[in-house]
Amino acid sequence: MSRSQDDIEDIDEQDLTSAMQQAEAESDDESEFDEIIASRVNNQRKMDATQLYLSEIGFSPLLTAEEEVYFSRLARKGDAKARARMIESNLRLVVKIARRYTNRGTS
Template identity: 65%
Template sequence: MSQNTLKVHDLNEDAEFDENGVEAFDEKALSEEEPSDNDLAEEELLSQGATQRVLDATQLYLGEIGYSPLLTAEEEVYFARRALRGDVASRRRMIESNLRLVVKIARRYGNRGLALLDLIEEGNLGLIRAVEKFDPERGFRFSTYATWWIRQTIERAIMNQTRTIRLPIHIVKELNVYLRTARELSHKLDHEPSAEEIAEQLDKPVDDVSRMLRLNERITSVDTPLGGDSEKALLDILADEKENGPEDTTQDDDMKQSIVKWLF
């Protein structure tokens, strides 16, 4: 890929993180996170995991969490208040009752570089954090509040674990500004924007934009299989710049034979 052309990836462009690397909480976003009736129905379907025929690790996990009933709004307030007072059993009940919510959210982040079980594990950490931070007196449902934390922990894990070289959070924030601008320009211009076009839009130096865009390039292992029926890896087809190619070797051999013929 050219250094002056950006391939837009699905990162969390609008993320703003605090000093601990967790996106700053915005209560205004809660209204957008409230699960719909369809979402809650989907969560209920997950409870039928015991009837799954394929007993792989994911299905076994879904079967186990399907036995935990969902909490009503009144139960959420009751257990949340007790959890804040240090009641371990209430804290555990709130976590176990929302594990299916984690699975539902984690499924939206498939094909982003992490396996589903890894996404679920990260989401569970966000759920635990939500239980610790939830204030039942604020007036909104716990599922809404937990959804926000689950999404942030999953997105942060994708940023950190899918990159061979981890970028500092402040660099990710700056890069996301360019990614968001690039996406807007790609819709407006009907082509992938160049570094010059992004720099002009943001009133930034082109060199700075080009340097940041290079950080978004993906690193591929030389051991990556070529796919298909081939058993070769990428390493098998990469040319060694220190060695002559076949055409150079053939030309050198012909030249040597001609010199020998002329001399003798």
């Protein structure tokens, strides 16, 4: 069986068209893949900063009942360092309460 020149050209055009469509689909897949990877990297960076902040909170010592009374009295008198110490020491509680509200539509 011999094929005519027209048949060969038709086959070549069909192959070329399907190859181009496949290349475009792969290109779209690659760009979509690149976008997914980029978003994951950005999310990882955000998580790293958040995790770093939360670990720093863990190093703040908790106040005893006596220390709370002492620092609260100083804070009421206007002592900024005492106020800051109370805030830093209670950040764990703030995070614990905030975690209760995750995935509830509040931000």
